[in-house]
Amino acid sequence: MKQNIELDQIKNVYFIGIGGIGMSALARFFHLHQINVSGYDKTKTELTKSLENQGISVVYEDKIELLPENIDLVIYTPAIPKDHLGLNEVIKKNIPLLKRAEVLGLISRAKKTVAIAGTHGKTTTSSMATYFIREGGIDATGFLGGIANNYNTNYIEGKSEWVVVEADEYDRSFLQLSPDIALLMSVDADHLDIYGNDEAVKQSYKDFVKKIKDGGTLIYHQSIQIAEKSEFPNLNLISFGIDEGDVFANNIRVKDGKVIFDINGKFGFSSDWSITQPGLHNVQNALAAWIAAKILNIDNERLKNALATFTGIKRRFEYHYIGKNAIYIDDYAHHPTELNAAISAAKLMFPDKKITGIFQPHLFSRTRDFAEGFAAALDNLDQIILLDIYPAREIPIENITSSTIFDLIKNSNKILTTKELLLPILSNVFQDGVLLSMGAGDIDTKIIEISNMLKSRNL
Numbered sequence: 001m002k003q004n005i006e007l008d009q010i011k012n013v014y015f016i017g018i019g020g021i022g023m024s025a026l027a028r029f030f031h032l033h034q035i036n037v038s039g040y041d042k043t044k045t046e047l048t049k050s051l052e053n054q055g056i057s058v059v060y061e062d063k064i065e066l067l068p069e070n071i072d073l074v075i076y077t078p079a080i081p082k083d084h085l086g087l088n089e090v091i092k093k094n095i096p097l098l099k100r101a102e103v104l105g106l107i108s109r110a111k112k113t114v115a116i117a118g119t120h121g122k123t124t125t126s127s128m129a130t131y132f133i134r135e136g137g138i139d140a141t142g143f144l145g146g147i148a149n150n151y152n153t154n155y156i157e158g159k160s161e162w163v164v165v166e167a168d169e170y171d172r173s174f175l176q177l178s179p180d181i182a183l184l185m186s187v188d189a190d191h192l193d194i195y196g197n198d199e200a201v202k203q204s205y206k207d208f209v210k211k212i213k214d215g216g217t218l219i220y221h222q223s224i225q226i227a228e229k230s231e232f233p234n235l236n237l238i239s240f241g242i243d244e245g246d247v248f249a250n251n252i253r254v255k256d257g258k259v260i261f262d263i264n265g266k267f268g269f270s271s272d273w274s275i276t277q278p279g280l281h282n283v284q285n286a287l288a289a290w291i292a293a294k295i296l297n298i299d300n301e302r303l304k305n306a307l308a309t310f311t312g313i314k315r316r317f318e319y320h321y322i323g324k325n326a327i328y329i330d331d332y333a334h335h336p337t338e339l340n341a342a343i344s345a346a347k348l349m350f351p352d353k354k355i356t357g358i359f360q361p362h363l364f365s366r367t368r369d370f371a372e373g374f375a376a377a378l379d380n381l382d383q384i385i386l387l388d389i390y391p392a393r394e395i396p397i398e399n400i401t402s403s404t405i406f407d408l409i410k411n412s413n414k415i416l417t418t419k420e421l422l423l424p425i426l427s428n429v430f431q432d433g434v435l436l437s438m439g440a441g442d443i444d445t446k447i448i449e450i451s452n453m454l455k456s457r458n459l
Helices: 021-032 046-053 085-092 100-109 122-135 170-176 198-210 280-295 300-309 336-349 364-378 402-406 422-429 443-456
Strands: 012-016 036-040 057-059 073-076 097-099 112-117 141-148 153-156 162-166 181-184 217-221 236-242 247-255 258-265 270-275 318-322 326-331 355-359 383-386 414-416 433-438
Touching (some): 012 021, 073 100, 100 170, 181 280, 236 280, 258 280, 270 280, 355 422
Parallel strands (some): 012 036, 141 162, 236 247, 326 433, 383 414
Antiparallel strands (some): 258 270
16 A cells, blocks of 8 residues: 555654654654654654654554554654564554655655765765755755754754755665755665675665756765766766865865865865864765755855854764863764774874774674674774674674674774673773774763763863
């Protein structure tokens, strides 16, 4: 029953997995459009609490009797297990049922769409693009994969014809979109539990590019080979990068805790752009979002102010403690490329300080597929604390544990422990420098305790 659903006819919508970052953005959308929203999630989190504070009913037990009456539409995430009682009851009752991505596709097809795709950089770039476009005078809607600090939400309601969406490759979700402008940030292998191999990942991204409307624009990192111009004759292709590409950043330097750079290429030369988010990857994220804004004819004066006042995303190189001798930063990094980016950013901003990293691996399958890459990235730290794997939706895989990574780490200054023992270990081994916690699991539940510990020790 997935056909002939008119969103403007929906009165009651129920979310299975409402606490997911993408799901909660959709829940906020329906709620703000005066539709009755309720949902289920396995765990109470800050996200679900914020939804409840908005007046959205959330239950935390998978019981059929907790399903509300008169549901017009059920939206679910593919991460929900197949034996979920509520989901199976919905199927049994023939209640209209759509994946999150299908609903996002329906919403975006009614508007002009900027879609941001890629293994890394999606959330920051989509948040930047939303902020730049809105600050540039276009009241765009934004569906984001993280909580943007400038708005303190992952859904921004806009009144214009433009919508900015994060295009998620998991479960090939992004193939539901038909954007006017697409940004392709990176095409690294990931989600191999879904795709099977690197070639299938690349093919899926190529299929996404083919979904761009005729006459539309693809903005892509210059290193990506997926975008052969001859294959897409009806698209405008613009590459970006550092020191190379149709539009490129150069003369990059750090001053007073900010990264400063110049922009060159297709839209002319402009100097002294300032960003508070550290790391070369964030320069590139900003550049891609800047190009999207330029296509919408936003002038540089507005964009320069927008970039300087963009305050980042929660859990993206987020500062939690700055003391006399210690700095604590948390980051969502959960892929080797993202670990390298976070660690490189810390080294760029604090070249003279010792970097201690805490990493919580996310998923058994990702640990299995990228163990060598994780170990190589963690070897860039001065001191490594490795936690147990956070399983999320997965059941254990035989012989795959955090030791799979730990045994490959060459740096002898390494500790393998559990989340429960983290605080006492930190008290013993961390004395000064930069402390960087990384992972997409529940490592963030330790942020307050770690911050308080550093504060109590007056580091």
